[in-house]
Amino acid sequence: MFLKKTLRIKIFLILLIVVSSFILEAPAFAQLKREPAPETTIPERTKSSPIIQTFPTREREATTGNQSTLLSEDKPLYTAGDITIMENDFRAEAAKLAVKDSQTTFDLLNDMVTKEVLYREALKKGFDKNLETQIASIPDKKEQKKLVVDAFIRESVEKDASVSDAEATEYYEKNKAMFTPIAQYHSYILSVQKFDRSYKDITQRAGQEAEVIRERLLKGELPEAIWKSYSDSEFLVQATPRFILNERTPKTPKEIKELIPDLKEGSVSPVCELGSNRFDVFKVTKIVEAKAAKSAEEIKDSIRNSLRQKKINAIKENYVRNFIKDNKPTIYNKEHFK
Numbered sequence: 001m002f003l004k005k006t007l008r009i010k011i012f013l014i015l016l017i018v019v020s021s022f023i024l025e026a027p028a029f030a031q032l033k034r035e036p037a038p039e040t041t042i043p044e045r046t047k048s049s050p051i052i053q054t055f056p057t058r059e060r061e062a063t064t065g066n067q068s069t070l071l072s073e074d075k076p077l078y079t080a081g082d083i084t085i086m087e088n089d090f091r092a093e094a095a096k097l098a099v100k101d102s103q104t105t106f107d108l109l110n111d112m113v114t115k116e117v118l119y120r121e122a123l124k125k126g127f128d129k130n131l132e133t134q135i136a137s138i139p140d141k142k143e144q145k146k147l148v149v150d151a152f153i154r155e156s157v158e159k160d161a162s163v164s165d166a167e168a169t170e171y172y173e174k175n176k177a178m179f180t181p182i183a184q185y186h187s188y189i190l191s192v193q194k195f196d197r198s199y200k201d202i203t204q205r206a207g208q209e210a211e212v213i214r215e216r217l218l219k220g221e222l223p224e225a226i227w228k229s230y231s232d233s234e235f236l237v238q239a240t241p242r243f244i245l246n247e248r249t250p251k252t253p254k255e256i257k258e259l260i261p262d263l264k265e266g267s268v269s270p271v272c273e274l275g276s277n278r279f280d281v282f283k284v285t286k287i288v289e290a291k292a293a294k295s296a297e298e299i300k301d302s303i304r305n306s307l308r309q310k311k312i313n314a315i316k317e318n319y320v321r322n323f324i325k326d327n328k329p330t331i332y333n334k335e336h337f338k
Contacts, residue, residue, distance in 0.1 A: 074086050074087055074088045075087045075332065075333075077090050077109075077333055077336070078090075078109060078113065078329065078330070078331050079329070079330050079332075080323065080327040080330070081323065081326070081327030082327075083116045083120075083323075083327070085112050085113065085116075087333065089112075093108060093112065094108055102336075102338055105336050105337055106337050109331075109336075109337075110320075113320065113329075114317075114319075114320050115145070115146075115149055117320050118153065118157075118319060119145050119148060119152075120323075121152065122148045122151070122156075125152070125156065127148050127152045127155075127156075130151070131147060131151060134147060135147060135148070157315050157316065158308075160315055161308050161311035161312045161315060163304045163307045163308045165300065165304075167304075167307060168296070168300050168303040168304045168307065171303055172296040172299070178248075179299060180290075180293045181290040181292070182246050182247055182248065182290050183246065183287060183288065183289055183290050184244050184245075184246050184287070185244070185245040185246060185260070185263055185284050185286075186243075186284070186285050186286040186287070186288070187243045187244070187282040187283060187284050187285060188223040188239070188240070188243070188283050188285050189240040189241075189280055189282040190210075190223060190226060190227060190239055190280070190281050190282070191237065191238040191239075191240070191274075191278045191279065192207075192209050192210040192213065192235060192236070192237055192278060192279045193206060193235070193236035193277060193278050194206045194279070195236065195277065196235065202234075202235075205235075206278075206279055207273070207279050209235050209279075210271040210279035213226055213237075214269075214270070214271055214281045217281060218268050223239065223283055224239070224241065227239040238278075243282065245260070245282075245284075246260070247260055253272065253274055255272055256269065256272060263284050263287070265284055265285070265286060266283070266284060267283070267284045268281065268282075268284075269281055269282045269283075
């Protein structure tokens with residue numbers, strides 16, 4: 001009996017000690033729970049503080065208009081000597097200028113390379129030394145380069161591209177036909193594509209439909225009304241409402257040039273198969289008659305400016321040609337130019 005009482009007392013004392021310890025440590029435990037959690041690299045998301053995803057340092061985001069596009073890891077697109085055009089810089093310029101077709105894309109790359117070559121020529125001639133104060137006030141490196149290149153073109157390239165009165169007069173005499181005003185034929189062109197809306201080849205039917213459009217024009221229907229009538233048709237009809245046609249219009253097909261002498265206001269052309277994928281019919285909406293020819297003296301300034309710009313471009317091209325001759329260029333991604 002005594003042993004049982006002793007055992008009960010020991011168990012009671014043990015329980016008392018455990019409970020006392022918990023009560024004594026409870027404030028410290030509570031304080032520990034109230035301490036803020038250690039700061040993490042990704043903060044807890046709240047309505048006022050959304051999670052901002054970070055990307056590798058060599059990736060960046062380019063914004064064009066209302067579109068935001070994550071560019072891939074930046075890589076060289078073009079190298080020649082110490083010139084490197086980076087992929088992302090090229091894409092950003094192409095987006096800014098809305099460049100789409102391969103020829104314009106190539107022209108953009110050529111323009112970027114030309115600016116880099118001219119910048120190096122400007123440094124050789126110390127143009128940056130003369131602009132140190134202005135350069136120091138411009139944080140953007142691209143703008144710094146532009147400042148130096150513009151000064152080089154203005155004070156060196158343009159100085160070597162002067163045009164004398166004698167040169168302007170000689171050019172006029174050799175190209176009199178170019179400066180003789182000619183009649184301008186304002187036309188509305190309707191083009192029937194050789195493919196329908198599902199890209200099915202309908203060449204024969206497209207040619208026949210172009211003849212139908214021609215007949216409608218001859219009957220006096222308005223070109224715009226005819227074009228709108230095809231809005232829900234299987235035929236793809238394209239309108240070019242303000243096309244100015246004359247004997248000097250670039251790339252004017254022979255069959256159209258032959259029609260020009262007989263054109264009158266309201267004239268409708270035969271169906272012309274132009275290019276590789278369309279049939280064209282045009283109606284002359286207005287004729288602006290040729291004015292009297294101007295003398296060499298009257299257009300001397302215009303000729304001088306034109307020749308001057310040609311010389312400037314030739315000098316720039318020569319700098320690039322010499323640079324390329326000594327530094328083999330490499331294009332790493334040719335997809336842009338296909």
